[in-house]
Amino acid sequence: xxxxxxxxxxxxxxxxxxxxxxxxxxxxxxxxxxxxxxxxxxxxxxxxxxxxxxxxxxxxxxxxxxxxxxxxxxxxxxxxxxxxxxxxxxxxxxxxxxxxxxxxxxxxxxxxxxxxxxxxxxxxxxxxxxxxxxxxxxxxxxxxxxxxxxxxxxxxxxxxxxxxxxxxxxxxxxxxxxxxxxxxxxxxxxxxxxxxxxxxxxxxxxxxxxxxxxxxx
Numbered sequence: 505x506x507x508x509x510x511x512x513x514x515x516x517x518x519x520x521x522x523x524x525x526x527x528x529x530x531x532x533x534x535x536x537x538x539x540x541x542x543x544x545x546x547x548x549x550x551x552x553x554x555x556x557x558x559x560x561x562x563x564x565x566x567x568x569x570x571x572x573x574x575x576x577x578x579x580x581x582x583x584x585x586x587x588x589x590x591x592x593x594x595x596x597x598x599x600x601x602x603x604x605x606x607x608x609x610x611x612x613x614x615x616x617x618x619x620x621x622x623x624x625x626x627x628x629x630x631x632x633x634x635x636x637x638x639x640x641x642x643x644x645x646x647x648x649x650x651x652x653x654x655x656x657x658x659x660x661x662x663x664x665x666x667x668x669x670x671x672x673x674x675x676x677x678x679x680x681x682x683x684x685x686x687x688x689x690x691x692x693x694x695x696x697x698x699x700x701x702x703x704x705x706x707x708x709x710x711x712x713x714x715x716x717x718x719x720x721x
Contacts, residue, residue, distance in 0.1 A: 543679050548696060553627060553650055555657050555695045558679040566591070567605025567683045569697050574601035578712065583621075583673070583705065585691055587715040590683045592673070592691065594704055604701065606673075607681040607692040618719075619671065619711045622663030624702060628655045628674075651677070657695040658702040662711055673711075674698060 543562060547554035560568050567590065578584055580597040587608055593601040627649035637643055647653050656675015661668060676682070676692035686692070693701065712719055 548699075550657065550699065553657075555699055556651065556677075557696055558694050562679075563605060564683055569602065569604050569694075569700065571596075571600050572603045574599060576601075579710075581705065581709055583701075583709060583711045585673075585711065585713045587713060588717075590685075592693070592701075594701060602700075602704065604693055604697045605682045607676065607678075607684050607686050609686040609690050609692070616713070617664060619662040619664050619669060621660045621705060621707050621709045621711065622668060623661045623707060625649075625655070625659040625661065626702075627653070627657060628659045629653070630655050656692075656698060658698040660698075660702065660705070660711075673701070 543558055544556050545559045546557045548557050549555075572593070574593060574595055576584065576593075576595065578595045580595050582595045584593045584595065584601075585591075585606065585608075586593070590606055590608060592604045592606045594604075595601050629649050630647040630653050631645065632640075632643045637645070649655070654674075654677070655672065656677060659672050659674040662671040662673070663669060671690045673691045673693065675695035675698040677695075678692075679694055681692060682694060
């Protein structure tokens with residue numbers, strides 16, 4: 505009963521925050537067609553909040569976290585985002601990669617070149633950009649980290665040189681959006697998956713994007 509109440513509380517909070525985009529654009533948000541609570545099966549201990557766990561049987565198997573064979577030329581430790589396949593791969597040293605399903609927002613499709621993880625955030629705060637505020641002056645100027653935050657449990661902030669390029673790989677409160685093209689945001693992952701990726705990659709890790717089988721340079 506307590507677990508059910510906690511999950512319902514998480515879902516209510518997520519619905520309240522849904523109109524906020526995760527990166528730096530605002531747009532409509534996909535809504536689950538069935539009972540949202542059915543997506544959740546419990547929580548994973550974390551600090552300062554527990555991470556909601558998703559029933560992965562609801563995901564297409566290709567979007568579930570798994571270790572796969574990998575023959576690409578990228579050096580170990582590189583993050584490769586395949587826009588078309590809605591998959592993110594973390595290259596390993598033994599000819600494999602840890603592969604995750606992702607949702608890709610409009611900004612993810614515009615991303616070009618090689619980036620790096622410039623910094624990492626645990627239950628990060630979210631703030632709208634100047635453009636977002638100009639389009640919607642009623643937006644809150646900041647949203648503290650938590651289960652109702654559009655960046656989810658973790659965020660990887662991407663840089664080119666010393667410049668934050670405003671692209672994020674982050675968690676999501678909308679697990680049904682994994683594998684989808686979204687109207688807003690960057691690269692979103694299940695909260696439990698972004699926690700896993702966060703633990704595996706250091707600041708400075710290279711990030712590449714592929715589309716149509718080629719890197720977007």
